[in-house]
Amino acid sequence: MTIGIGGAGGKLAIKLDQDALLVNVSEVEMGKLPARNKLLAVRHSVQGQLRGSRKNPQIGQDAYFSIREELLRLIRGNLVFSSTGGGTGCGICTALLQEISQGAEPALADRTRFAFVLPYAKQEPAEFVANTTQFLGGPLSEALDSGNTGNLILFSNRLKFESKLAEEEFNELMVTSLRTFLEIPRKNEELRLLDGHIDVEDFNLYTAKPYFNHFTTFEFDPGAPFDRQLAQNLNPLLLPPENPIEAIFLLEVPEGGDPRAFYNILDHFTGKEVTPIYSVVENPRLRKPSVTVSMLYSRKPAELVDDFNRISQEHVKAKVRKTVEQHVQLHRLEVNLEQEVKQLARQRGESDNDILVVLKRIGKL
């Protein structure tokens, strides 16, 4: 089962899986999505019930305790979608990850995979960035250290803003990309196997590991070096990967294609001291070989937080500058010194010379 927490999480979860469970603090928000399974989190306040959490993660954190038992049971071994910037997703996931981190180490089959959508700090509201910074530095770091979660997938909204994509279109891209990765074991079962093997158990074991997961799919040219092809075809929807710790790849070759092309890919990973799980299948619908690669990497959350802090600070500075420019209008003071002096002289009386001038002017001298 897929679980979508909060507005953004819900939209992605329902797109990937029609039977997804949506979790939200607002029934109204949840009603906007055609979901069959819904779980309403409540808090002892009217705030959030109708309007969502409005970027305030505290509302999500408070509401988490109303669904704690049920949610902990439901997420076991499943995939959770959430954004890190909003109030509901970030808030509930904060409390959820803290609980997972402090709990006992779960069995591999029970580990929860998380897919988080990170805001594009340059163009999204400062609250989103601030929430994300706190989330990455706090609960996500704890979860990484504890090793109690499955794969962590970090989507970024960067491509959406840079390419000016509609939200629906961008969500579709993210879900398609993820679906391609998740289909690896199914393709192994359905297509003719040429080399290696990735069964469901292998795949589940791989996704149960507590690392960041970067996956990508691209047309593979067996004649060109794999390093370069991979570097050129990293998934633009995800944060870029670090050096891989583990890897998995599925090479699909067209009918009659040369299955030995996978040795190039193996060599690449061997050079990085990684022995990937792999399989080569024959896909008659393809005309060129295609490879789906996933790499598990670990990145210190502090580095992620640093990146976000840097961008966030720039954002705040720009905001302050804008505020000053827009709201504190410093009127230009135009002083006519001559007039000011005359005015002052008039207020003090008149200078001696002025009196004489006046007397002459009125013709009395």
Next chain:
Amino acid sequence: MKELFPAQVERLAEPHFLVLFWAAQAEDRKVKFNITNCFDDLKFHRITRTKQNVVAILDSLAALCFVTLKDEGNRRNIYITPYGAKALEALVLHHKFQPRQSAFLEDLTP
């Protein structure tokens, strides 16, 4: 007679100076400056509190031919004479008094 004028000017006090000054200023601005205005201004500067004093000051200036008092309508207006102008000039040149603003002419009445 030549000594008379300096002696007359010598005896003038600050209120006399101010009345001459304001009368000249008013004429320059083509405004009529009457006894009531003069009283208000002197009171504003806390020089006098009674109208009798102001009338006495003006009577003395008029007796010396330094000002002319003209009844116009129901107001008695003050006009500086050429002798008054010379007296004011002498006071100015001797830096005897500092000019003060007229609340009436500068519209400073609170």
